[in-house]
Amino acid sequence: MNKFEIKDDFYLDDKRIKIISGGMHYFRILPEYWRDRLEKLKALGCNTVETYIPWNLHEKHKGAFDFSGMLDVAGYVKIAQELGLMVILRPSPYICGEWEFGGLPYWLLKEDGMKLRCMYEPYIQHLREYYKVLFEVIAPLQITKGGPVIFMQIENEYGYYGDDSAYMEFVKDLMIENGCEVPLVTADGPWGEAIEYGKAEGALPTGNFGSKGRAQFEVMRKKIGNKPLMCMEFWVGWFDYWGGEHNTGDLDGHLKDLDDLLSEGHVNIYMFEGGTNFGFMNGSNYYENLEPDVTSYDYDALLTEDGQITPKYKEFQKIIGKYQDLPEVDLSCSIKRKAYGAFEVTRTADLFHNLENLSEPVESLYPVCMEKLDQGYGYILYESNLPELKRLEKIRLWKANDRANIFLDGKPVLTLYDRELLSGHELENAVCSAGKLDILMENMGRVNFTPIMEEQRKGIDGGVQLNDRLHFGWTIYPLPLEDITNVDYSVCAKAGRPGFYECQFEVEEPADTFLDTEGWGKGVVFVNNFNIGRFWEIGPQKRLYVPAPLLKKGRNTLVIFETEGIVSDAIRFYETP
Known part of the structure; x- marks a missing residue:
């Protein structure tokens, strides 16, 4: 039986080992391409692959678990093992990862008063139930049971979020209780107090950063003592958001940092391949304004979004080649690009003529958010007939996220986005002859970082104020668009x-x-x-x-x-x- 240990360094079967890993998320890549990407990872000189595990995909709706297709994490790990790669698993509950709600399931927000990532019992109970099922899938993949998983991570960057040390200890104990036998680590930024607040007893602290590698390791050494130094997320690029610029990394700086990191410790390249935020699963950031991430998670990674080898890959390969022999890997997949x-x-x-083909309407006195209607993603439309309304002079949406397209008698009159939703708006020439109001709300992707996560109910969670009074009496159409085969094309x-x-x-x-x-x-x-x-x-x-x-x-x-x-x-x- 193989054995992996964390002592003054990492040891595999009592032999010192250098971990050179690449981050690649199975849920952002079609399974038909997993082997191709993992072969390219091995050819780079990496001996390990790292992946998050997103709770919100594996338990998309409460109690409904899925580990098939793109979510077959065991299948992904087994391909890595076939190629001789070790595996690092980061099994949530929170992953960040520029992923919708940081990997937390939307239905947590259905419950009033929900508190995330702390010892709040309703949240903790959901986590218990999830881990019971999750570890039935991932526990057999550990190196102690003949698999390739050498260690797992507890939570993620908790030191940037909170200081509930009992919560971190609980997550650690829950993982062990459900069958985790391999060593455990935490991951936080090295500077300030993050490592302190993000630690768990007996777990190795690792660092997340993208520059000044030698200096970061010096800071970590003072905090962790005589233990192995590892950069769990060596950021070699960055993500993009709608309305922003496309980000690229500093190649020369990253090459120097990679050399420095490997000379002193261990590294996980984030990202080796970024992949794609398919569907509605992109996350968002919120500091001064809402910044939803784009569909591509290219990240300026070593492989492009579609798995092409980049010049950056070849330069990284040269540095890695200084620390270990590069293997000969025959790439088994022939992947072509084509312009059709x-x-x-x-x-x-027309959408308005298809509402009942795509949705089961809900009658409600007041607007209801997506989560309360068991809807996680996509769009939601609020409709009301107002025969007495002759002119709409002002409108305000209370507790609304993220974007609203507003129509009177089917004609667009106003689009509101982010902070615009928080204040009242005056309209000119908004004459209403038939008295029909439609508000199409879009979930642009729940914020995946900072405490604003607890305020991420989508659609309208408060009320709609028309002119100077709240309006009551709505028909609500949830539009997750999970199946569009019933669209009727008879009305253009x-x-x-x-x-x-x-x-x-x-x-x-x-x-x-x-x-x-x-x-x-x-x-x-x-x-x-x-x-x-x-x-x-x-x-x-x-x-x-x-x-x-x-x-x-x-x-x-x-x-x-x-x-x-x-x-x-x-x-x-x-x-x-």
């Missing part, structure tokens, strides 16, 4: 209104490709009913990655859900992002 050209939109459908979409735009296109040979969103406003795209993610004309991302396994030889169907009614007459596929 342009295809016309074949038919369109209209300019300025939300709608669906379908395109049928032929493919002779499925290959990786990139959908250009130039000419479109805002929304999400479905390829053969798979949600490949969001687009927004403000950028910086302008093309969406379409992996070949989502395509099929012959006829394919692409549907764009466009919320602004800003459209092009065609869609275009390119071979580059």
Whole structure:
């Protein structure tokens, strides 16, 4: 039986070992490509792969667990083992990772008064129930049981969040109680008090940082004593948010830091490959303003979003080659990029005429947030008939997140975003003849960092104030858009209104490709009913990655859900992002 120990250094079967790891999240990559990416990781010179485990995917709805397909974490780990790689698991409950709600499930917020990441009993009970099921899957993967998992991480960057030391001890004990036999670590920023507040008794503190590697290790040495130094997240790039700039890393600086880190300790490159925030699973940050992350999690990583080897990869490989022999790896997958050209939109459908095809309406005296209706992601529409309303002069949404498209008699009158939702707005020429008000709310991705996470109910959690009074009497349409096959195309979409735009296109040979969103406003795209993610004309991302396994030889169907009614007459596929 293999044995991994943490003493003055890392030891595998009593032999000192240097961990050179790369971060890669199975849930951001289609399983058909796992082997290809892991082979490229091994060829880089890495001996280990690291991944988070997102609670909100594995228990998407309370009590409904899923470890299949893209969520087959055991399958991913076993491929790594077949390739001779060790594995580091970071099994939540919180992962950050620029992931929706930091990996926490939305349904925690259904409960009034929910407190996260502390010894609040309702939260703790949910975690107990999740870990019981999760560890039945991951415990057999440990090195003590013949698997490749050498250690696991407790929580994530807790020192940046709270100081409930009893909570960290509880999570540690809960992992052990459910079968964790390998050593445990924590991960926090080295500076300030983060390591102190994020520690757990008996767990090795590791550091997360992206520069000044030698100096960071010096700080850590003073705090952890004669224990191995490891950078758990060596940030070699950064993520992008809508309306921001595309981020790239400092290659020369990162090469020097990698050399310094490997000369003194151990490293996990974050990210080796970033992958994609498919569907509605991007996270957001919130400091001064809401900053939702884009669909691509390219991260300026060593592999591109679609797994292509970059010049950065080759430069990192040279540094790693100074510390261990680089293995000969025959890449078993042949992955092609292809530009399929342009295809016309074949038919369109108006959202308002499809509400009951896509949703089961809820009648309510007052607006209700997504979570209270057992909805996690996507959109939600609030509708009310106001025959007495002749003119809408002012509107205010109370306790509303994140973005609202407001319509009177089907005509767009106002779009509110982030802080704009918090104050009243005066409208000009908002005449209401039929007296029908629609408010389409979008969950742009729950914040994944800071205590504002507890305020992430989506849709409208308070009320709607029209002119000078709260309005009561609503029909609510949850629109998670998990299945759009029932869309009726008999009523065409209209300019300025939300709608669906379908395109049928032929493919002779499925290959990786990139959908250009130039000419479109805002929304999400479905390829053969798979949600490949969001687009927004403000950028910086302008093309969406379409992996070949989502395509099929012959006829394919692409549907764009466009919320602004800003459209092009065609869609275009390119071979580059």
